[in-house]
Amino acid sequence: MRTIKLAVCLAVCVSLVTGPAAAQSDPADAIGTPEVVGKLFKCREIADPDERLACFDREVAVVYAAQESRELVIADREQVAEAKRGLFGLKLPNIKLFGGGDDDDDKVNELTATLTSARRLDNGRFIFELEDGARWIQTEDSPGRKRFKAGDTIVIKRAALGSFKARVNDKSAGRVRRLN
Incomplete structure (x- = not known):
C-alpha cells in the first residue's frame, strides 16, 4: 500500500x-x-x-x-x-524527478531492510518480503544451501546493467529483481 x-x-x-x-x-x-x-x-x-x-x-x-x-x-x-x-528497484520512466537523474548525488544505490518473510519457491529460489511491503525475487541460483527467515537483515545493491545483488545476514543471496 x-x-x-x-x-x-x-x-x-x-x-x-x-x-x-x-x-x-x-x-x-x-x-x-x-x-x-x-x-x-x-x-x-x-x-x-x-x-x-x-x-x-x-x-x-x-x-x-x-x-x-x-x-x-x-x-x-x-x-x-x-x-x-x-x-528503489522499480522500473520507472527515465525522468528527472525530485531534481534527480543519472547524475543525481542523492540517488539510492543501496537498501538495507529487515525481512518480514523469505519463502522458498519450487525452483529453490526465494521471494523476500521487506518491512515496507516491497517484494524481491532471486533471479539466479545462489551457491550453497541457504536459509533465510523473517528478522534477517537484507542489503540490496545496484549492480551492472540495471541489475541488483542481495546479501542476507552477510550471505550472498545472488541477483534479485523487485516484484512490486
Whole structure:
C-alpha cells in the first residue's frame, strides 16, 4: 500500500514538473517549478511595497489552495529520500524527478531492510518480503544451501546493467529483481 502511495505521489510530482512552467525562462523554472509557485516567486519583482504585499497575499492563497486540493505536493528532502527509497528497484520512466537523474548525488544505490518473510519457491529460489511491503525475487541460483527467515537483515545493491545483488545476514543471496 505504501508503494502505491509513493507511486501516486510520483505521478503528481511528474505532472507538476512537466507542466507549463518548464517552458519559461526563469532559472527557477529550469528545475521544474510549478506555475502556481512561479507566480508567487514573480511577486518579488514588484517594486511598490503595497502591490508586492498584495501579490504575495494573493499568490500564497493560491499555493495554499493548490496544496489543500493535492494539485501541488510540497516535499522536504527527508520525504524525497523516503520516496526514493520506497521506489528503489522499480522500473520507472527515465525522468528527472525530485531534481534527480543519472547524475543525481542523492540517488539510492543501496537498501538495507529487515525481512518480514523469505519463502522458498519450487525452483529453490526465494521471494523476500521487506518491512515496507516491497517484494524481491532471486533471479539466479545462489551457491550453497541457504536459509533465510523473517528478522534477517537484507542489503540490496545496484549492480551492472540495471541489475541488483542481495546479501542476507552477510550471505550472498545472488541477483534479485523487485516484484512490486
